[in-house]
Ligand code: FES
């Protein structure tokens with residue numbers, strides 16, 4: 001294992017992972033609810049987990065501590081802390097709901113409070129990698145169960161009966177024999193004095209008694225605020241005396257400011273100041289790119305002022321970056337041998353002896369996140385103290401990076417997490433908050449930095465760009481006997497370390513070296529590719545190109561051998577088994593232990609079968625329509641998608657129907673799983689139809705939603721059906737937010753082939769179908 | 772000095788008359804429910820009602836709406852119970868929620884204009900509003916529900 005085998009740790013590139021003593025005082029500060037009590041903590045014990053996850057290995061690990069997460073006020077209101085960021089997945093509701101379920105709290109008497117960034121106190125807070133439910137289902141249940149036991153003990157003492165005779169039911173503790181009851185509020189003070197149960201002694205609720213979990217009937221806690229305009233996102237924070245800033249950043253990544261002329265800008269009504277912003281040298285990690293800031297009394301004036309700036313830039317080493325030439329470089333590299341990252345059997349020999357070799361060359365361009373809320377943050381720096389309000393996926397990392405950037409102690413930094421207007425990985429990087437901090441420090445006033453959509457498109461942390469080449473060898477019976485896949489793409493690690501030319505284990509492990517097919521001879525190679533812009537995580541990350549290539553090739557093989565796509569897919573998956581990837585060094589399994597989360601082809605087959613059945617695979621279709629299928633395991637979940645496409649004579653495509661089956665193990669809120677998968681279909685369709693960021697002279701050529709379009713409602717699938725595969729009794733929870741994306745594009749492309757006979761190998765589809 | 776009425780309250784502005792209404796609402800009037808998504812009339816996040824029309828406040832200047840009545844998401848209904856808002860909650864439309872104020876204002880304008888839109892009409896009328904989270908199926912269903920009685 002190396003230090004970048006885990007994106008959670010990659011964030012910690014700059015942070016040494018400290019073992020901190022959590023002082024009692026800082027723990028008790030927890031919720032700060034006066035008049036209430038804060039429950040005491042059981043110690044975390046590994047044994048207590050029914051299954052093992054990688055949660056403990058994340059920076060700062062897991063905190064199983066009800067004193068930190070739960071408070072009960074005398075009026076019975078239970079406050080539960082959400083320590084993960086809400087960006088649309090529903091996590092701010094789901095995690096507290098788990099606690100409420102186990103403690104028998106009545107959800108209507110529960111308030112959710114957002115935790116600020118403090119990983120020593122709350123454990124890891126990175127909301128990424130589709131990890132929150134996966135890592136926190138069990139800890140949250142234990143926290144809730146501890147609280148319940150303490151309330152029960154307090155009631156039993158009050159009544160002078162054995163604790164075994166009482167039980168917590170819906171916000172009360174009851175003694176059936178004497179029909180006595182006490183509410184949680186009335187018991188709060190006594191419960192606080194109770195012995196904290198050890199985790200090993202906790203009896204978790206029998207899932208058949210769940211009132212909330214798995215039911216999907218609880219709406220997200222922010223629903224009313226969202227529909228009334230009260231919900232507060234990063235840009236909605238307003239402080240007295242706050243200044244508004246926009247920044248002109250170097251148009252080429254790694255470029256530098258040479259000079260600027262602010263005379264015209266300063267004439268704009270409302271503009272107050274123009275100043276330089278410090279930038280960091282390439283590769284700049286999550287640090288600001290630098291540039292020139294316009295400070296104004298409102299954002300509109302700041303934007304207008306920025307338009308009037310005259311700036312000279314030095315483009316630096318990436319000024320030659322050009323997408324057409326780079327594509328050729330990647331494709332050339334994919335045609336030559338590269339670093340071998342998996343080798344089972346002898347694919348070279350098997351390809352030579354094969355009856356027939358099918359070659360597929362695929363291209364997947366850079367993508368921008370364009371979360372609906374462009375980055376924005378507010379900072380208030382006073383002396384050696386800083387307070388930040390920002391829509392960040394990584395409040396703990398933001399805190400550390402702010403402290404380092406301002407050179408102040410970390411405990412002097414408070415990071416308040418607002419709602420995120422979408423994240424998709426972009427807001428795992430806190431550069432925009434650091435910009436606000438730098439400006440506030442210099443101005444001595446609170447500052448809001450607002451990115452425009454153009455800023456977001458020009459200066460993002462893009463999804464990588466890949467050339468994928470697969471050669472599959474068939475014997476005379478049409479059986480696939482050889483598979484050689486080369487994946488060439490700049491790595492996210494290049495944003496942290498100069499000279500990076502290979503994909504990191506966490507990228508290789510996303511659908512490339514973990515390819516699950518039962519083929520005797522498999523080679524995976526990763527030829528070199530250098531980065532010329534900032535590369536970052538984009539929802540489902542390298543699974544996008546890898547799944548696109550692998551699942552498109554399945555469609556190509558089905559065609560070459562005259563087989564039904566689904567039958568081909570099942571034949572390649574092969575027998576139900578646990579896949580052993582012994583030839584892969586540093587196999588990255590989404591940070592999870594392979595024992596709890598192996599690649600299980602029975603589950604892979606099952607989602608294919610479920611989606612085929614529910615999605616009415618092989619149904620009769622009108623002329624011009626076609627069905628495509630794809631399956632992919634990512635974030636340790638299993639997902640299969642069937643897409644029906646219609647292509648008219650002019651080549652215009654519509655999507656009448658999408659069916660997706662997901663096996664994400666034990667789950668919490670099926671209603672939010674459904675919404676994530678519905679959304680993933682839209683994001684998949686967007687990237688397949690339109691998604692492409694290109695560079696010329698080192699600059700991004702797209703600007704806004706006109707030249708980087710995303711799917712709108714009039715082109716959305718008419719129907720998206722989500723089929724959740726019921727988990728086995730002991731199946732641990734797995735990811736939901738990201739895994740819906742990867743199978744969509746190849747299923748669509750396979751459907752287009754079925755409808756038209758045209759095989760799309762290069763994304764986006766763009767005008768390729770036009771006649 | 773420009774006079775405008777926002778959510779029933781008269782307000783005045785003596786700054787840059789060209790200032791986009793969006794920034795007046797958000798930064799000067801403190802009504803942050805109206806969102807910035809693109810600044811170019813491409814996404815609909817900034818949609819407000821000007822009299823009865825849905826308007827993109829990011830490309831509408833304060834001067835353009837002098838003397839007009841502006842309704843933002845905050846003023847759509849006193850308790851947040853406009854049929855569109857109720858339908859939105861019943862269908863659990865939002866994911867991140869950032870586009871939803873604009874979506875709701877657009878839908879409210881649509882229903883004033885056409886109380887019983889067909890699904891095609893809904894898709895057409897709502898096509899200027901982007902939802903990057905992809906809540907479209909639910910948006911369509913919620914507008915339909917609002918039009919048939921919540
Ligand atoms: S912000 Fe006005 S339409 Fe996008």
Ligand code: FES
Pocket residue numbers: 088372421422865866867868869870871901902903904905906
């Ligand atoms: S709900 Fe996130 S953009 Fe629409």
